[in-house]
Amino acid sequence: MSQTSVLYDAPGPRAVRRARIGTALAILAFLGLAVLVVLRLADRGQFDAELWNPWINPSDDTFSQVWELVGKGLAATLIAASLAIVLSLVVGVLLGVARMMLGRGLRVPVVAWIELFRGLPVVVTIVFVWRAMVEIGIDVGPLPGEPALWYLVIGLTLYNSVIIAEILRAGVGSLPSGQREAALAVGLTNGQAMRSILLPQAFRVMLPALISQLVVVLKDTSLVAVIGLGYLELLRRGNQISQNLDNPIQSLLIVGTIFILINYGLSKLAEYVERRMGRASVSSAGADDQVPAGQGA
């Protein structure tokens, strides 16, 4: 408990006793609260078998159907998220390198682009991409998959690529300046120094931040459910099911749990990678103006 040791002395016998009493009281309070909630749920019939059976009882007629829909939704969410993160990585690296390598004047449009999409809510970006592409008549038909998928992926990419560009810039910035100086001293050009000395090291440093960004992308795919874009990802599938079965609490609980489990796994993976590399990652090395890992929507 390193954080408590800053605030408190090592507890003596009396403090230990007080902490135990406090723990017991707090547990009682939480239990009381939980009982209240459960009673209320039971009172409103939320534990009725007909609300839960489609989810948990394999012999229910709708059980297999419901889980098949969830599977489809999960697949759709994962497809959109992976496309978005891969595209964001490619575009983001290009943007980040452009911002670092271009001269003062040439850099202006890149910086403006980055600041623009970093300041826009991603949900606005997605709707804008969707409506503008339809209005102008840009056809995404030739791309595999449905158009709605690409509106979502392009919207997510516009936002996340500029975040990745900033993560990359912070990663390069966190390297000792001797790295670049040594590269130039042995006769590499600026471009060669970036490509073979700085970027490989920056990628290592930014790996945890990248994994955290994947959590953001995954969460943001669910935005289609509030803007009415017709891409049936996990949350929309869940809503479909809950409208048919009239069990929003149960359905949201299942869908929410799936999201939380995946994202929790990814966060743990990011922590593990960060620990294994045994050095400060971008998130703790001065990139304090970026969105903290995992927020987004």
Place this chain on the structure above:
Amino acid sequence: MDPVLDNLDLYWDGFLRSLSIIGWSLVGSLLLGTLIAAFRVSPVASLRAFGSAWVTVVRNCPLTIVLFFMAFGLPELGINTSFYVFGVGGLIIYTSAFVCEAIRSGINSVSAGQAEAARAIGLPFTQTLTQVVLPQALRATVPPLGSVQIAMFKNSAVVGAFGVGGDLWSAGRNLTSAQGYAYIPVLTGVAIGYLVITLTGGALLAVIERKVAIAR
């Protein structure tokens, strides 16, 4: 840009409404987040467990699901109120987890030697806390807390899209679907509204950061 210029009053009302969502969420998430952070560093084990469970669950759950829970789950429990309250409540709950982590990282950034030195020169607990630890912790908290709140400004658009009514987002929706204006100019107006909010927020944060920065 006619659709925007002809309906500036609608945009202005929406802008103010969005600011009110942001204002309430700012205050609410700071209060709730500080409370959860206090839980997470308290000597009481069960409060600590509750705090970390809260952060783990809320942080890994999409804001949209939190909002759906508020708006469709709570009425099932007989709790009925306006979408505005549901929306702001959801945003407060969601942001509180990130506020908590920002504050906790601030407290952790104070090195243990500071408190030990304070105790060594004989300061009692309250003075150690108020004179030595907290002033440093609060300053270290400002940058991450600021980014969390600016992300919240942007998330207020999700609350708007969810259907709070009367905010920037619904101004856009009203103009396009009800009055049939083209999407591109209308959405550009909405985007500018949000950019004004986030860029101003960012500039303000930079000023505050410069004021409280510690030379370490």
